[in-house]
Amino acid sequence: MQDSAQRLLIIDDDDMFCHVLERAMQRRSLDVAVAHDGLQALEMAERHQPELATLDLKLEHESGLKILPELLRIVPDCRVVILTGYSSIATAVEAIKLGAVNYLCKPVDADEVLAALEKTEGNPEAEVADNPPSINRLTWEHIQKVLQEHDGNISATARALGMHRRTLQRKLQKRPVRR
Template sequence: MADNIPFLIVDDDDLFRQVMARAMTRRGYRVMTAADHDEAIALATATPPVYATLDLKLEHSSGLQLLPEILTINPSCKVIILTGYSSIATAVEATKLGAHNYLCKPVDADDVLTALGRADMGDPDTEIADNPPSINRLTWEHIQKVLQENDGNISATARSLGMHRRTLQRKLQKRPVRR
């Protein structure tokens, strides 16, 4: 058990935040949850977290902007950046800014706790995929995720992705690319 250690979870996805909070609470952490930057700073200032997970892409901010502020409040806080929009550039930037780890969603509480346990050392046995998904497959999955976030609304999805609605419709008519 975690013996009531303060754990801050910052994510604008209400369901993910609630599920992760429940899982960490069951493991004995004193969980604080925030949906945005300002709420996170207010909670961290009131009770400096020992551990934190920050969503990379928040509604009006990002986990990368929030990370240095959390570490200013508690320099020994172990922070993990979580994202559904992973890239090498953001992983490197998160590490430079002081994140102990960077995980791609979907993740569960066990993934987060494993990453926290390995935060101070690398894992040379990390599995390297024999056949990683292609860029086209990752693009297809990202489009599907954004489409789902917009409740199937093609126009709203196209705006979110910064593409023309007709272009998105053509992409959606194609079959998914193989892994």
């Protein structure tokens, strides 16, 4: 690789996703490093000093939202895109507040990730949906917002929502409801 290649850090606990994205980004002339958890990600950030990073929102034992501020403390100019299969408005807003430059819902391809990393301005022409979200989607969004307000604490969130902790855990294990 050339010395001038941009450095990308991929932080995700899905080995296959990492492998596919790493190869695709290397084909696009990026210098890629991969981390599978928060500690490894922060160590690699110290060593690698990436200009770009993708960060999975939901790693196996930790939230990408907790890693994001630490990552940006180590490499303040790093452009971070949050990737997730568990999207919600609450986590998207928090990710941007914490310093992410973009937030993408999986599945994504390398071109979408690159476009999100390179995008520097908002789009006032962005399409606004004609139909409101379903009741199930609104419920999912509300649960995510309350969960975020309680720093991911399932018991505190269940109490705040007036539901049993196990019921909440079952709801959280399901994939997000489509719009």
